[in-house]
Amino acid sequence: MDQRLIKTLNNETIIWKYLDLSKFLDLLISRKMFLSRSDKFEDQYEGTFSEPTFEEIKELLKNKPDYLSNYKAQRKNIVISSWHANAHESFAMWQIFTKNNEGLAIQSTIGKLQNSVEYQDRAIDLQIGEVNYIDYKKEYIPFTDKYFPYLYKRKSFQYENEVRLIGDATQLNKSVNDGLKIDIDPNHLIERLYIHPRSLNWYKNLVQTIVLRLGYSFEIAKSDLESDILL
Template identity: 65%
Template structure:
């Protein structure tokens, strides 16, 4: 269930366009099971995920001098927070195609912030929050810790190109043992507005995606990315 927390920043306009770039196997998994995979926060490539900047860490160390459990909580909390990452952009991103899809066999889901909010199924057991990532200097800038989600909504400035917005859930109270992540129920027709096929893909691949989507019972607008379209001169 999507929960609106006024302390967590997100774009004001629900029509803000967001993207998810993924390979075909993950796309089929999404449609087949109608569930969105959320990765365990400490399994991301960035080792700083869910950690604090130096100024914040120094303050937490002082606070935990007489209460070591306070620091231990933040160290173990990362295992219980799961995240689905999306990219904010009015247009396609060449960089995102390069980073998140293999060779020429990938797809991009186009959606909006409002669609993400509505797609999170109300009956779900886990509370879901949506927040925009802030990019800061981890050696100089402070990350507030009055909200347990804040460490997961800050990243180093070197990741600014990601322009990330996240669906986040804390499953600590559910006493789960999470391996790489977990899947949550979503309204697939709501979360997907349009599908773009990799700009370097061939026609057979586009036809395959169209047929797969049809056989799985969906009717999305599908088109090939025009980032590699013929030049006009």
């Protein structure tokens, strides 16, 4: 784990991924995690430069006129899995990333995420980094490391408190399309699984049955958002 990409987090930092049942089942059955191609995110600022950085790049172009075209080509090989860093479950994340009172939240840690991809094909360079939220008109984005531009976002996304598993698939020498899957060990990755707090009992029972039949033994915890009210 490159310490230049991680400043305030450590192996015990709790991270979350909120997802729907189909994506969760795909992870369990295939034992693979999907990483999205960096230029396929909805946010058009992904992987771009702030205004102060671009001013410096314009000077760089005088000696390296192909820099921007090469950078845009590389973006097609940078792949990302996004996680939410938080000591606690997030009501906002349930609202944003799940629908119809259905969905799941994987609780893990930085260390577990690192260990779960430890035996991944090392043709893909994988790192874990935390996202910095800045003013793109005023603040500088360093570009001395190929991953730095993908670890900055606008301040309006600060609620995401995002941690990224980020990789470079260039050496695979194949088209990445929308993204790619990497080998993952769900037993090493998942510390606890939370089921949507407003889901119906049949949905909760379905998830529990599937996890059991697939042979996984990680804890399925009760959401704090459905705790009994004490008066």
